Amino acid sequence: MTNNSNTSRVTVKVLEQMKNDGEKISMLTAYDFSFAKIIDEAGVDVILVGDSASNVMAGHETTLPITLDQMIYHASAVVRAVKRALVVVDLPFGTYQADSKEALKSAIRIMKESGAHAVKLEGGHLAKESIERIIQAGIPVMGHLGLTPQSIYKFGTYTVRAKDDEEANTLIDDSKMLENIGCFSIVLEKIPNILAKKVASNLKLPIIGIGAGSGVDGQVLVSHDMLGMNKDFSPRFLRRYLDLDSLVSEAVKKYSSDIKSGSFPNKEEQY
Numbered sequence: 089m090t091n092n093s094n095t096s097r098v099t100v101k102v103l104e105q106m107k108n109d110g111e112k113i114s115m116l117t118a119y120d121f122s123f124a125k126i127i128d129e130a131g132v133d134v135i136l137v138g139d140s141a142s143n144v145m146a147g148h149e150t151t152l153p154i155t156l157d158q159m160i161y162h163a164s165a166v167v168r169a170v171k172r173a174l175v176v177v178d179l180p181f182g183t184y185q186a187d188s189k190e191a192l193k194s195a196i197r198i199m200k201e202s203g204a205h206a207v208k209l210e211g212g213h214l215a216k217e218s219i220e221r222i223i224q225a226g227i228p229v230m231g232h233l234g235l236t237p238q239s240i241y242k243f244g245t246y247t248v249r250a251k252d253d254e255e256a257n258t259l260i261d262d263s264k265m266l267e268n269i270g271c272f273s274i275v276l277e278k279i280p281n282i283l284a285k286k287v288a289s290n291l292k293l294p295i296i297g298i299g300a301g302s303g304v305d306g307q308v309l310v311s312h313d314m315l316g317m318n319k320d321f322s323p324r325f326l327r328r329y330l331d332l333d334s335l336v337s338e339a340v341k342k343y344s345s346d347i348k349s350g351s352f353p354n355k356e357e358q359y
């Protein structure tokens with residue numbers, strides 16, 4: 089097994105090699121320069137500029153409102169910070185569903201205006217033509233199956249997907265199709281562990297899970313969730329590595345009380 093965490097630049101080929109070598113892939117979201125720099129320097133393999141920016145950066149209830157211009161703004165900031173990780177950017181809702189020409193135009197804008205390395209988009213057979221057209225233009229595409237948050241109003245709930253045979257079989261067919269048309273990776277969101285493991289072991293391309301168990305080739309989480317910035321969001325799959333909400337709150341309270349007591353700034357903190 090090779091350890092790819094110190095190599096210069098992560099490419100789609102490196103990810104393929106990591107799967108072959110049995111090395112797990114780490115992926116995390118970032119939406120701005122400062123966080124992306126920390127995450128990249130910490131050695132995360134793939135940075136996703138997710139449309140979850142709509143939730144965690146803009147405070148929307150769903151991912152639907154974020155625009156292509158806003159995604160490009162976030163992605164450009166991330167790209168400026170990243171030296172090693174592969175930067176993947178979500179195509180936001182409404183920028184690829186109408187037809188494949190529009191999908192290609194949206195993907196080209198992301199690549200040209202942000203400098204990102206790949207795009208991600210949600211959906212299986214319905215997105216096939218768009219994905220094919222984007223890949224034909226030389227743009228690497230990451231698929232996204234299972235719980236696809238841009239379709240939340242169709243599902244009606246953020247619960248686990250593909251628990252019944254019919255949906256599980258569709259997901260298996262869609263994942264094979266995504267591999268056949270040339271996607272370099274697939275995100276599987278919130279599906280049973282056994283199904284995700286089956287998909288990962290039957291396909292050559294790396295499968296990245298979120299709430300899809302340990303049998304896949306890598307894991308992704310939303311950085312704000314794993315850093316504990318959102319106390320109200322506690323799905324079973326989320327492991328919190330920090331309580332940033334409390335840490336920031338304590339620091340801000342101390343800052344405020346130091347100002348009010350006159351202890352900030354002190355003699356050394358002025359000119």
Ligand code: KIV
Pocket residue numbers: 117136137138139140141178275277298308309310
């Ligand atoms: O937008 C996002 O953050 C995502 C991840 C949850 C995979 O798509």
